[in-house]
Amino acid sequence: MKLDGNTILITGGSMGIGLALAERFTKLGNTVIVCGRREERLKEAERKVPGLNTFVCDISKDEDRRRLVKWVKENFPKINVLVNNAGVQLKVDLRKGMEGLAGDNEIEINLKACIYMSAELIPLLSANGEAAILNVSSGLGIVPMAMYPIYSATKAGVRSYTKTLRHQLKDTPIKVFDIIPPLVHDTELHGGRPMERSAGSVSAAELADAVIEGLKENRYEIAAGPAKNWLSMASNTQLESVFSNMNK
Numbered sequence: 001m002k003l004d005g006n007t008i009l010i011t012g013g014s015m016g017i018g019l020a021l022a023e024r025f026t027k028l029g030n031t032v033i034v035c036g037r038r039e040e041r042l043k044e045a046e047r048k049v050p051g052l053n054t055f056v057c058d059i060s061k062d063e064d065r066r067r068l069v070k071w072v073k074e075n076f077p078k079i080n081v082l083v084n085n086a087g088v089q090l091k092v093d094l095r096k097g098m099e100g101l102a103g104d105n106e107i108e109i110n111l112k113a114c115i116y117m118s119a120e121l122i123p124l125l126s127a128n129g130e131a132a133i134l135n136v137s138s139g140l141g142i143v144p145m146a147m148y149p150i151y152s153a154t155k156a157g158v159r160s161y162t163k164t165l166r167h168q169l170k171d172t173p174i175k176v177f178d179i180i181p182p183l184v185h186d187t188e189l190h191g192g193r194p195m196e197r198s199a200g201s202v203s204a205a206e207l208a209d210a211v212i213e214g215l216k217e218n219r220y221e222i223a224a225g226p227a228k229n230w231l232s233m234a235s236n237t238q239l240e241s242v243f244s245n246m247n248k
C-alpha cells in the first residue's frame, strides 16, 4: 500500500492505537480524519497532531455512522483508506446471565460498526483509485481470553469477516489488512487506564511502527509482539487450501 498522499478515516482515533496510527500517517503526508464519542478527547488529539481532522460520533449507532459517512463524503471526497479501529473491552461474568452483559455493547462497536462502515464506504473507496481497509482485530481473536468472552468473540468475528472481505474485494482496487495487536499496555482499553509494560506487551507507538512496516510490504495480516507467534501457529496451509477450494 502506498504510504503517502492518502485520505484516511480512523474510527476511534482520539487516543491509544488509533491516535498512534493517526500521528504516523500524518507525518508521512496523509490527510487523516479521526472520530470518537468524547469531544474533549478529540480536541486533545487535535493539539497533539497538528492538521488532524476530527468528528464526534458514536460508531455503534446507525444514525451517527450515516452522519459521519455523509460528512466525510462532503468534506473528504478523496477518501481512499478506512481504518476500523474503535473498540471496547469488558470483563463479563457469563454466570450472571443478562446482568453480566450490561455496559458498552461490544458486538455493536467492535464487530457491527466494522462491517457497516466498510459497507458504507466500499463504493467510494473503489472509485478513488488505490485504496485500503484496515481492520483492527486482536491476538484474542486467535486465542480467546475467558475473562473477555464477548470481546474475544467479536475479534474472532473481525478476523473471519476480514478474510472474506479480502477475498470478495480481490478484483477491486481495495486491499484489505488485518491488524493483530498483542496486549498494548499504554492505551485506555483496559478499564480506562494504561497498564505497566510487560514481557507480552508492546506500546501503541511500537504497534504503529509495525503496522507501517507491514503496510509497506503489503503483508495482509500484520501482527506484533507475541501475537506474531500466535498468528504463525494459527496459519495452516491445509486450512488455507480448504478456504481456496471452498471459495473458487
Ligand SMILES: NC(=O)c1ccc[n+]([C@@H]2O[C@H](COP(=O)([O-])OP(=O)(O)OC[C@H]3O[C@@H](n4cnc5c(N)ncnc54)[C@H](OP(=O)(O)O)[C@@H]3O)[C@@H](O)[C@H]2O)c1
Residues within 6 Å of the ligand: 011, 012, 013, 014, 015, 016, 017, 018, 035, 036, 037, 038, 039, 041, 057, 058, 059, 060, 085, 086, 087, 088, 089, 109, 136, 137, 138, 139, 180, 181, 182, 183, 184, 185, 187, 188, 189, 190
Ligand atoms: N490495547 C490493547 O491491548 C489492544 C490489543 C488488541 C487489540 N486492540 C484493539 O485496538 C483498538 C483500539 O484500542 P485501544 O487500545 O487504542 O483503546 P483505547 O485507548 O480505549 O481507544 C479506543 C478509541 O475508540 C474510541 N471509541 C470507543 N467506542 C467508540 C464508539 N462507540 N464510537 C466511536 N469511537 C469509539 C475511543 O474514544 P471514545 O471513548 O471517546 O469514543 C478511543 O478513541 C480496539 O479495536 C481494540 O480492541 C487493543
